[in-house]
Amino acid sequence: MSDLDPYEYLDEEPEEEATELHPGQSEVYSDLFIEQLMRFAVVVCSRGWGKSYLAAVAAVTAVFELLELDIKVPNKNVYIIAPTYDQVKDIYFPIIFYELGMENHVIKASKDTGRFLFPNNVELRLVSFEAVERLRGKGAYFVVGDEISSWKKGITPKEAWEGIIQPCIVTRWSEERRKKFGARSAGRALIISTPKGYNILYDMFHFQEKDSLWKSYHYDYHSSPFLDPAEIDRIRHTIDPIEFASEYLASFTESGNSVFYCFKRERNVDNTIADFHDTEDVHICIDFNVGLQCSSVFALRGKQMEFLDEFKGHPDTEQLAIAIATRYKGHKIYAYPDPSGKSRKTSAAVGRTDFSILESKGIRCLAHKKAPPIIDSVAAVNRMLYTAAGETHLRVHPRCEGTIKSLERTSWVDKNPDTAAIDKSAGEEHFSDGVRYGTEYLFPVLRGSKPVARGFAF
Structure with a gap:
């Protein structure tokens, strides 16, 4: 196995200013990677909370875990899936390659293809939901589902999760295979999004009620150190309460799209x-x-x-x-x-x-x-x-x-x-x-x- 520590890069001193996880991000990260309290994390949070940074850190951590394994171990893949290809490459490539320093670890990386190739046949790939069917039949050690509430084109998000993404994880990286290959964990996923009414994100948020492998988190704008309360108060006066509830309070119930809006x-x-x-x-x-x-x-x-x-x-x-x-x-x-x-x-x-x-x-x-x-x-x-x-x-x-x-x-x-x-x-x-x-x-x-x-x- 490699002597790389998958958590060591978080403590390295970068050339300029270090970026740390804030308390909410740290809670999710610790539960998923350190304490390993669950395999599937669902994070519902406001705009400006830091979804993309946490998702990138999680994906890179999974890459370092895979780098510990023998070169012959199959399916050493990490995927980040976002609504469109422009979004996934423009947001995640600079964070992963530059901010998290993966330029020093990759064998080859391409923003155009959204691929990061590492030693030991480890790959991190940026995927648009529009192209999610290309993952059918592949294996994934870790998957980020970014802004799943905005996955629109092609098959439904439910079909994508149940028919493509979840099978990529559970059929290739089960607990039995984790033990066989000596991996730190069985396959995992981080679903992270701002809510948009009642959809698959709402369903996933409640999976924890019947499955101990799932855990959910809710963070409104008060949990983000990046947002100025004075600015949010100004926004409160310029947008309707439904949109404010969704975007900044991370609320499912007041979606503005519900016909029977009195149902609770x-x-x-x-x-x-x-x-x-x-x-x-x-x-x-x-x-x-x-x-x-x-x-x-x-x-x-x-x-x-x-x-x-x-x-x-x-x-x-x-x-x-x-x-x-x-x-x-x-x-x-x-x-x-x-x-x-x-x-x-x-x-x-x-x-x-x-x-x-x-x-x-x-x-x-x-x-x-x-x-x-x-x-x-x-x-x-x-x-x-x-x-x-x-x-x-x-x-x-x-x-x-x-x-x-x-x-x-x-x-x-x-x-x-x-x-x-x-x-x-x-x-x-x-x-x-x-x-x-x-x-x-x-x-x-x-x-x-x-x-x-x-x-x-x-």
């Missing part, structure tokens, strides 16, 4: 909601869609909508109707479907509609003659979720994961509520579409063509 897990998700009693009526919101048939089941208790169950994945309305009637046999069942189902047939035989199929199984359908304006149904749901007086009339049991995610993640096209167009590109809207139909039918808000008001929720 802490007040709308409740595991104490009682199940249906034997004779209680069952109410179901349904979004017709072949192969999905997303349906949210609730109890109507006074003016409270309490969601207790959900259905998803039935191939057509016939199979959904059978499943509902079977599960809730002995109950009166009321459905609130998409009004277009009165005439539309979701993979049904000629002469049968979605409504007639449901009613043939004893499910009564309640719907307007035509769908209400989106802004009206959205306003109805938001009012049930939380009123200006601080009242909550819509709660969801944690078992209804699809309904919860849909209420959290349904977003406006181009982040613009004034268009009253819901973004359907990610397929997050199916459960919440059904909730809109049922809520607006039972508790309508007559708003005409006015845009959805934001007001108190922010």
Whole structure:
């Protein structure tokens, strides 16, 4: 093995001024490399916190760990992935090559290709998310996922992580292979980003709740020694509160993109909601869609909508109707479907509609003659979720994961509520579409063509 110490370079005296990790950066670095408390770190932080520098230091540390290994050990690769190639090379090449002194250790480096070649067949590569599929089938000892909330072009970030990046790590650098090759650690990753609403970063941030290999960190602008509080206070007066919350408070919840902006897990998700009693009526919101048939089941208790169950994945309305009637046999069942189902047939035989199929199984359908304006149904749901007086009339049991995610993640096209167009590109809207139909039918808000008001929720 090489006699290089992978941590020694941090203490070397550079020719000019030394750059040290600030307390937040040091916490993450120590947990990941010194204490090795986890293999996957998720850092959610504000602008100006020092994401790129920490990511570069982490990547270089991984390189030095690999330099300890025999030349014959395979897959000695470190990758830094950023949204675009211009970003990844313009930000990271100068930090790694000059500021961290890797010009003194590389055999060859190229900013144009984003490659750093080291002795012992060790390589550090700068990769754009646009080209992430080129990593398919390769091995990675360490990966940085930079600004994952801004990974846009090509496949989705979720597909990239689950189908390409994570397999690069766990299939080539498992704990067993670490022991075999004498490496300091099994494969690891650092996911570091400023949040932009509910997306894969939000999911990853919560992985620590069910997997001890993950650990998450949250740092707002107060944690950065690089930001002047007076400047931030000035910015506070020049941008809207939603953007400020995302960029400087590193907040997921106030993304400015959420249709159901009054939904908050802490007040709308409740595991104490009682199940249906034997004779209680069952109410179901349904979004017709072949192969999905997303349906949210609730109890109507006074003016409270309490969601207790959900259905998803039935191939057509016939199979959904059978499943509902079977599960809730002995109950009166009321459905609130998409009004277009009165005439539309979701993979049904000629002469049968979605409504007639449901009613043939004893499910009564309640719907307007035509769908209400989106802004009206959205306003109805938001009012049930939380009123200006601080009242909550819509709660969801944690078992209804699809309904919860849909209420959290349904977003406006181009982040613009004034268009009253819901973004359907990610397929997050199916459960919440059904909730809109049922809520607006039972508790309508007559708003005409006015845009959805934001007001108190922010």
